[in-house]
Amino acid sequence: MKVKKETSSMVxxxxxxxxxxxxxxxxxxxxxxxxxxxxxxxxxASTVVYAHPAWYAAQGYLxxxxxxxxxxxxxxxxxxxAYEVEDGFETVNWAASxxxxxxxxxxxxxxxxxxxxxxAAAAHPVALKTLCPxxxxxxxxxxxxxxxxxxxxxxxxxxxMQLATETARLQGDEPAYHKLYAASRNLPLYDQYPARPDxxxxxxxxxxxxxxxxxxxxxxxxxxxxxxxxxxxxxxPMLHIGGWFDTFLRGNIxxxxxxxxxxxxxxxxxxxxxAHIPWGRRVGTVDYGIxxxxxVDQLQVRWFDxxxxxxxxxxxxxPPICLFEMGSNHWRYCDAxxxxxxxxxxxxxxxxxxxxxxxxxxxxxxxxxxxxxxFVHDPWRPVPASGGHAAVPFGSCDRSAIDCRTxxxxxxxxxxxxxxxxxxxxxxxxxxxxxxxxxxxxxVLSEVHTNGRVYNFTQGYLRVNSAQETxxxxxxxxxxxxxxxxGNALRLSLSAACFPAYPVNPGTGAAAGETRLIDSQIxxxxxxxxxxxxxxxxxxxxxxxxx
Numbered sequence: 001m002k003v004k005k006e007t008s009s010m011v012x013x014x015x016x017x018x019x020x021x022x023x024x025x026x027x028x029x030x031x032x033x034x035x036x037x038x039x040x041x042x043x044x045a046s047t048v049v050y051a052h053p054a055w056y057a058a059q060g061y062l063x064x065x066x067x068x069x070x071x072x073x074x075x076x077x078x079x080x081x082a083y084e085v086e087d088g089f090e091t092v093n094w095a096a097s098x099x100x101x102x103x104x105x106x107x108x109x110x111x112x113x114x115x116x117x118x119x120a121a122a123a124h125p126v127a128l129k130t131l132c133p134x135x136x137x138x139x140x141x142x143x144x145x146x147x148x149x150x151x152x153x154x155x156x157x158x159x160x161m162q163l164a165t166e167t168a169r170l171q172g173d174e175p176a177y178h179k180l181y182a183a184s185r186n187l188p189l190y191d192q193y194p195a196r197p198d199x200x201x202x203x204x205x206x207x208x209x210x211x212x213x214x215x216x217x218x219x220x221x222x223x224x225x226x227x228x229x230x231x232x233x234x235x236x237p238m239l240h241i242g243g244w245f246d247t248f249l250r251g252n253i254x255x256x257x258x259x260x261x262x263x264x265x266x267x268x269x270x271x272x273x274x275a276h277i278p279w280g281r282r283v284g285t286v287d288y289g290i291x292x293x294x295x296v297d298q299l300q301v302r303w304f305d306x307x308x309x310x311x312x313x314x315x316x317x318x319p320p321i322c323l324f325e326m327g328s329n330h331w332r333y334c335d336a337x338x339x340x341x342x343x344x345x346x347x348x349x350x351x352x353x354x355x356x357x358x359x360x361x362x363x364x365x366x367x368x369x370x371x372x373x374x375f376v377h378d379p380w381r382p383v384p385a386s387g388g389h390a391a392v393p394f395g396s397c398d399r400s401a402i403d404c405r406t407x408x409x410x411x412x413x414x415x416x417x418x419x420x421x422x423x424x425x426x427x428x429x430x431x432x433x434x435x436x437x438x439x440x441x442x443x444v445l446s447e448v449h450t451n452g453r454v455y456n457f458t459q460g461y462l463r464v465n466s467a468q469e470t471x472x473x474x475x476x477x478x479x480x481x482x483x484x485x486x487g488n489a490l491r492l493s494l495s496a497a498c499f500p501a502y503p504v505n506p507g508t509g510a511a512a513g514e515t516r517l518i519d520s521q522i523x524x525x526x527x528x529x530x531x532x533x534x535x536x537x538x539x540x541x542x543x544x545x546x547x
Contacts, residue, residue, distance in 0.1 A: 001060070012090055022064050029100075031101065034108060037107075039072075042066060049110055088125075089124075118255075129307055135248045140225050142218070143248060149465075150463040153501065156212060176203045195515065243271065243275055243276065270322045271324060273326050279294035286455060325482070326481065326482045345413060346368055346535065353373045360373065368530030372527065372529070383408055384498075398455060400452060408495045409527060410491055416489060419544075424481075424540030428536075428537050429475075437509040440497060444459040462474075
């Protein structure tokens with residue numbers, strides 16, 4: 001079907017012009033509307049992960065890609081998420097009334113474009129019939145800005161730099177643009193206050209970033225801003241899309257679980273082996289095969305055909321959850337979010353788990369002699385981030401060199417006697433203490449291959465305050481769906497840093513935004529295993545009989 005493109009504008013309740021590109025089939029019929037609202041310049045149209053809008057239009061849709069307030073060529077001042085409820089409501093109504101529209105609107109998009117869907121839905125525009133939110137923060141504090149109480153430094157700062165650079169371009173401030181552009185390519189992480197780089201304070205004083213640092217704990221600020229609070233009475237069919245290595249996976253799953261419990265409408269969840277960008281077969285250094293190529297575009301058309309055109313595309317008869325099983329590299333279908341039986345691997349050690357990768361063990365028997373591993377975190381050389389969901393580049397990579405560091409504890413299982421399939425929530429419980437008022441713990445699970453290479457597949461992070469007595473700490477890792485191969489081994493790696501994914505903990509208890517570079521202290525940490533201090537990895541194991 002031939003497609004034609006036009007540019008059109010609407011005016012908001014307060015007189016602000018919002019511009020959009022409209023892709024429409026070159027035909028006389030009326031078509032449902034697919035709407036995306038985004039802040040990066042509408043010509044991009046999220047083609048970093050989706051097919052071009054012209055492709056969607058050719059499937060029989062009127063596609064509207066709009067610049068949100070203050071971005072692209074739209075008028076007004078951009079204020080992160082502040083206007084998206086009202087502007088989203090008005091845009092849906094405007095799009096529904098466009099010439100050639102049937103009056104039925106669906107929304108799609110990921111990241112910020114996923115958030116604009118939720119905010120628009122919160123205002124209950126009658127024309128909005130369905131959503132396809134991908135990679136979103138349902139609770140902005142715990143799903144986006146912070147993880148385990150630690151500020152997501154690299155992701156948040158990188159995004160703030162991107163938005164500030166684009167703002168300078170829109171304002172025609174060439175000197176600021178070039179300075180910010182250069183800083184975005186080499187993040188300034190070593191200023192007096194490392195989490196508050198001078199360039200952002202000087203050239204982007206209105207950035208959301210400063211407010212996010214100023215609110216380091218759950219508070220009314222986050223409650224008022226989060227979609228979770230606004231969507232409690234929203235009931236629409238939704239196709240939820242996430243990635244195992246996406247930093248916002250927690251938000252996708254929280255939204256899906258919430259809607260699945262209370263919604264009267266169909267909820268489907270798809271999670272691929274993807275990072276935030278792109279959605280392809282290769283993530284990090286691992287190729288997950290042709291089956292990992294994104295099915296999202298075709299899936300969304302089927303979804304919109306079902307809920308905007310009234311065509312039976314089979315969704316009502318399909319399992320609501322589709323998870324990519326890494327390792328075996330195929331899609332697994334489930335009737336509910338996995339609640340697999342829990343299996344524990346307990347930590348045991350000779351006391352040298354920081355010095356040798358064969359001195360720490362993961363064992364199934366909890367009859368373990370009491371032992372303690374001591375390791376030292378030096379802020380001069382913090383453990384670097386390597387892959388995972390919180391650092392760039394994302395994904396799975398060989399971390400065997402990092403595991404050889406003496407500030408990383410490693411605990412490895414014997415060679416697996418059979419394949420080990422994990423699906424669902426993963427938790428690490430560790431008895432730990434330190435000689436400072438505050439410290440961080442990073443937990444990484446990896447598959448150790450017979451050739452010695454070590455590939456991470458999930459991880460989690462926790463900031464601990466006021467814990468100078470040995471305490472049982474609980475670290476929630478990213479949910480996963482992973483098959484470990486017979487003959488390989490499971491490994492837990494523990495460290496006190498994962499920089500620059502998260503700021504280096506100074507040990508003082510100060511929040512990231514108040515920490516000076518000079519404040520960082522050397523921290524001695526102790527992890528206890530065995531006896532009355534059973535540290536363990538709790539895994540969601542899918543039994544062979546149910547595979």
